[in-house]
Amino acid sequence: VSTPLVGMVGGGQLARMTAQAAIPLGLTLAVLTSGPQDAAASTGAPMIGSHISLEDLVAFAERCDVLTFDHEHVPPEHLAALAEKGYRLHPGPDALHFAQDKQAMRVRLGELGVPVPAWQPASGPADVARFAERYGWPVVAKAVRGGYDGRGVWVLADAAAAAELLAATAAIDLLIEEYVPPRRELAVLVARSPRGEVRTWPLIETVQREGICVETLVPVADPPPAAAALGDRIATALGVTGVLAVELFERPDGGVLVNELAMRPHNSGHWSIEGSRTSQFEQHLRAVLDWPLGETALAAPAVAMANVIGGVDPGVCARLPSVLGADPALKVHLYGKEFRPGRKLGHVTALGEDLAEVRRRATAGAAALVGDRP
Amino acid sequence: VSTPLVGMVGGGQLARMTAQAAIPLGLTLAVLTSGPQDAAASTGAPMIGSHISLEDLVAFAERCDVLTFDHEHVPPEHLAALAEKGYRLHPGPDALHFAQDKQAMRVRLGELGVPVPAWQPASGPADVARFAERYGWPVVAKAVRGGYDGRGVWVLADAAAAAELLAATAAIDLLIEEYVPPRRELAVLVARSPRGEVRTWPLIETVQREGICVETLVPVADPPPAAAALGDRIATALGVTGVLAVELFERPDGGVLVNELAMRPHNSGHWSIEGSRTSQFEQHLRAVLDWPLGETALAAPAVAMANVIGGVDPGVCARLPSVLGADPALKVHLYGKEFRPGRKLGHVTALGEDLAEVRRRATAGAAALVGDRP
Numbered sequence: 001v002s003t004p005l006v007g008m009v010g011g012g013q014l015a016r017m018t019a020q021a022a023i024p025l026g027l028t029l030a031v032l033t034s035g036p037q038d039a040a041a042s043t044g045a046p047m048i049g050s051h052i053s054l055e056d057l058v059a060f061a062e063r064c065d066v067l068t069f070d071h072e073h074v075p076p077e078h079l080a081a082l083a084e085k086g087y088r089l090h091p092g093p094d095a096l097h098f099a100q101d102k103q104a105m106r107v108r109l110g111e112l113g114v115p116v117p118a119w120q121p122a123s124g125p126a127d128v129a130r131f132a133e134r135y136g137w138p139v140v141a142k143a144v145r146g147g148y149d150g151r152g153v154w155v156l157a158d159a160a161a162a163a164e165l166l167a168a169t170a171a172i173d174l175l176i177e178e179y180v181p182p183r184r185e186l187a188v189l190v191a192r193s194p195r196g197e198v199r200t201w202p203l204i205e206t207v208q209r210e211g212i213c214v215e216t217l218v219p220v221a222d223p224p225p226a227a228a229a230l231g232d233r234i235a236t237a238l239g240v241t242g243v244l245a246v247e248l249f250e251r252p253d254g255g256v257l258v259n260e261l262a263m264r265p266h267n268s269g270h271w272s273i274e275g276s277r278t279s280q281f282e283q284h285l286r287a288v289l290d291w292p293l294g295e296t297a298l299a300a301p302a303v304a305m306a307n308v309i310g311g312v313d314p315g316v317c318a319r320l321p322s323v324l325g326a327d328p329a330l331k332v333h334l335y336g337k338e339f340r341p342g343r344k345l346g347h348v349t350a351l352g353e354d355l356a357e358v359r360r361r362a363t364a365g366a367a368a369l370v371g372d373r374p
Numbered sequence: 375v376s377t378p379l380v381g382m383v384g385g386g387q388l389a390r391m392t393a394q395a396a397i398p399l400g401l402t403l404a405v406l407t408s409g410p411q412d413a414a415a416s417t418g419a420p421m422i423g424s425h426i427s428l429e430d431l432v433a434f435a436e437r438c439d440v441l442t443f444d445h446e447h448v449p450p451e452h453l454a455a456l457a458e459k460g461y462r463l464h465p466g467p468d469a470l471h472f473a474q475d476k477q478a479m480r481v482r483l484g485e486l487g488v489p490v491p492a493w494q495p496a497s498g499p500a501d502v503a504r505f506a507e508r509y510g511w512p513v514v515a516k517a518v519r520g521g522y523d524g525r526g527v528w529v530l531a532d533a534a535a536a537a538e539l540l541a542a543t544a545a546i547d548l549l550i551e552e553y554v555p556p557r558r559e560l561a562v563l564v565a566r567s568p569r570g571e572v573r574t575w576p577l578i579e580t581v582q583r584e585g586i587c588v589e590t591l592v593p594v595a596d597p598p599p600a601a602a603a604l605g606d607r608i609a610t611a612l613g614v615t616g617v618l619a620v621e622l623f624e625r626p627d628g629g630v631l632v633n634e635l636a637m638r639p640h641n642s643g644h645w646s647i648e649g650s651r652t653s654q655f656e657q658h659l660r661a662v663l664d665w666p667l668g669e670t671a672l673a674a675p676a677v678a679m680a681n682v683i684g685g686v687d688p689g690v691c692a693r694l695p696s697v698l699g700a701d702p703a704l705k706v707h708l709y710g711k712e713f714r715p716g717r718k719l720g721h722v723t724a725l726g727e728d729l730a731e732v733r734r735r736a737t738a739g740a741a742a743l744v745g746d747r748p
Contacts, residue, residue, distance in 0.1 A: 003691050003710075020397040023390065024647075026691055026708030026720070028416050042402050045416065199702075273398075274673075277703050277725070292699030299648075299673060299725075317377050317400055325666030328573075329651050334400030336377075346400070351651070351673075 003027055004289055007064030009051050011038030013335040013344065014070035014265045014281075017273070019044035021281035029285075031070075032060040039335040040070075054078045061087040068242055068288045069264055072100045073146070090194065090241035090288035091263045098238050099263040103144045103175050112237050114230065115257050117249070119177035128162040128176055135178040141165055144173040150211020155179065180257060182249040186220060187268035190231035191243045191283040191293055198232045199283065199293040201276055204268050206247070212344075213267045215363065217355055218275060218303045224254045234261070243284045245269065267307070270347050272296075274331050275303030300351035304358040306366035308332075308346035313371035314339040316346070323348075323368045330365045345370075377401055378663055381438030383425050385412030387709040387718065388444035388639045388655075391647070393418035395655035403659075405444075406434040413709040414444075428452045435461040442616055442662045443638055446474045447520070464568065464615035464662035465637045472612050473637040477518045477549050486611050488604065489631050491623070493551035502536040502550055509552040515539055518547035524585020529553065554631060556623040560594060561642035564605035565617045565657040565667055572606045573657065573667040575650055578642050580621070586718075587641045589737065591729055592649060592677045598628045608635065617658045619643065641681070644721050646670075648705050649677030674725035678732040680740035682706075682720035687745035688713035690720070697722075697742045704739045719744075 003026055008015045011033025019029040019040055029044035032051060040046065047063070049056030051074050061067050066088040079093040091099075098105040109116050118135055122128055132139050139162065143152035156162045156176075166174070187204040203223045207215035227248060235244045245266035247259040269280035278286075278294030286293055308316065316339060320332060327350070334346040346369065350361035377400055382389045385407025393403040393414055403418035406425060414420065421437070423430030425448050435441050440462040453467035465473075472479040483490050492509055496502055506513050513536065517526035530536045530550075540548070561578040577597045581589035601622060609618045612635075619640035621633040643654035652660075652668025660667055682690065690713060694706060701724070708720040720743065724735035 016397065020394055023394040023417055024705070024707040026694070026710050028710075042419070043397055043417075277705075286698065289695075291695040292702065294698065295703035297703070320400070321663075321665040324660065324668065328666065329669035329671070331398070331651075333398040336400050336402075 004065040005030055006285055006288060007060055007067045008070050009067060009074055010070030011040040012070050013039045015040035016043050016335055018265060018281045018284060021279055022285055025285060030064050037338060039337050054081055057082060066090055066288050076100060095238050095240045096263055099261050101145055102142055105261055109258055114234060117177040117180050117257050119175055122174040122176040125163045125166055129159050131176055138179045140177045140179050141174050144175055153211055180249045183252045184250045186227055186248040186250055188227055188231035188246040189269045189280060190235050191287045192235040192240050193287045193293060194241050194290045197293050198235055199296045200231050201272060201296045202298055203227055206268050214307050216268050216271050216305045217359060218271055224250055224256050227256050242287045243280050271303045271305040271349055274349050275299055275351055301353050302355040302358045303351050304362040305347050305349045306362040307344055308348060308366045308369045310339050310341045310343045310345050311370040311372060312341060316369050319369055323365050327361055327365055330361060378439040379404055380659060380662060381434055381441045382444050383441060383448055384444030385414040386444050387413045389414035390417050390709055392639060392655045392658060395653055396659055399659060404438050411712060413711050428455055431456060440464055440662050450474060469612050469614045470637055473635050475519055476516055479635055483632055488608060491551040491554050491631050493549055496548040496550040499537045499540055503533050505550055512553045514551050514553050515548050518549055527585055554623045557626045558624045560601055560622040560624055562601055562605035562620040563643045563654060564609050565661045566609040566614050567661045567667060568615050568664045571667050572609055573670045574605050575646060575670045576672055577601055580642050588681050590642050590645050590679045591733060592645055598624055598630050601630050616661045617654050645677045645679040645723055648723050649673055649725055675727050676729040676732045677725050678736040679721050679723045680736040681718055682722060682740045682743045684713050684715045684717040684719050685744040685746060686715060690743050693743055697739055701735055701739055704735060
């Protein structure tokens, strides 16, 4: 049995769930993981190594037919070196650049005529003050590279806060952008294969708390007309291969602005494991192998996902049986990660006829797992 | 993170799919497998060893919190020895006895008043002839122990065939039973936990060819009224823990007879991976851990599964992309097993509104994978 070996750089929950999706396709997922404590270290075929070591990356690429990624933190110069040596990378360095560098992304999207929040590089306190004169306080500051899950993002209330942040982050590149009080936050999830096939999932509402996605809801009532086509347009223009998540702000007037891009399976798509005919993890594998993509229709009229985020009380695993007992139709996903407050430890999906009802069930299950009293 | 370690004896596709189901529950499945070529050897945590070696079984049990099985071939004396040493086995030896010994199963079901085909031990050609006088030819002969997937079952056309079989199988125990020309073959799939919770999936029609299940269809039109309750009744009476599959013949008059029992995830339940809110593999894990069982409702109005059974042409994996392209909503499961004619290499599931349509799609997908022209 000769099957291609897909290698995923990174051993977190995205790699874990991709490894799960590889099994029915008759594939094994190789993962480059930092150690046995990682979520994906016990699934697929792990190789212990570092994503910032070119030597480890080359050794890993050498055993795989195609390389893909569960995060954006491989140094761009290593991506270029791997491509130069002829390894197949999906997404490739040219596309990944726009997921790694928020400034480059905003410039490119602007060229494409895709709406983004007003922004500019943050070169000094005077710049920020001038920007705030035009767009008002608060102003959002973002690290150009390396941020994720709310890290590397700051909401600046006033000039003093701006000065303090700029002093504290003198060594890193920042950009500033207008604070958009969104009506809703949305996500468009698509996959694109090297041959150019694109499939789009139904539009997703994401509920954020402190910069972290805590819930997703599908379908979206009254979807803004401009949203759905953005995924295909951006994936095709940037040459993305694999899954692309486009995070959107919806303005009160129904217009949408692109907030962030991620070129990998994404938290906004975890609901698709049970909620879509093809999960984002299966689709990502099909895309990076340049296989035909799967149907993205909903598998139920309403799907809600709630993240299981570590609270004060460990013992999430110990609470699992009682949570399963309280709602026998709930689908719980635990990532096998060590407990830490604020850490994403799993997610819970509920499917049904009514979005309000499945939302209530998913959030109740997630809260019970982390030990919150309702 | 302290989670229980479930160990499954056997490394076939049932263990492979159970390992897949273990991932979202935050569990790792340990498998006792004969070698790296096994379907489950690349999933979960494999230990190479033999299911007929008590030493290997004890070493495996020593690392696991609970033991379960992907086949019925562990010698009964080893099961008894493991239970005696205090290891947790689910199902336990007392229940498994009725899955391993067809004669004991028929005696016990008879005591329970569960309808089975007329049968008797086959002690000699004269017995078979007398039985045929009463029930007619053909007569079905079965090995009391060790048969599976059509092996160990013979349909005897006449006295000469009976004499020939008995001469050829003098070393093994046989039973004979009436040949029941079924209206349909059906299966009741249930799971039962040690605490006594039982959940039953919707009734399944199984389509057999040469003693091998080739298709399953859910739901069953005009289900025989007696069928649904049989699973719970048998599981409870026999003290089964984990999944129990009850294979049934439906007589033309709508009555049902129990044909076989399997105390593990079963081919008749593969459709449940996408087709039920809880798959048989997840449910088996929950049951053997004595966790609350999951909802067994259908996830779609109609679900059809077709087995991928090796034909003359290898290259099943090479045909996968084109099969995925021909029907983007098809769910393909390949087991990572080496090609061999007649071997179960995978299965294909289609979900939709109309049973005839999903059946056509599933069988078309399976046929295309094995290289059959439509």
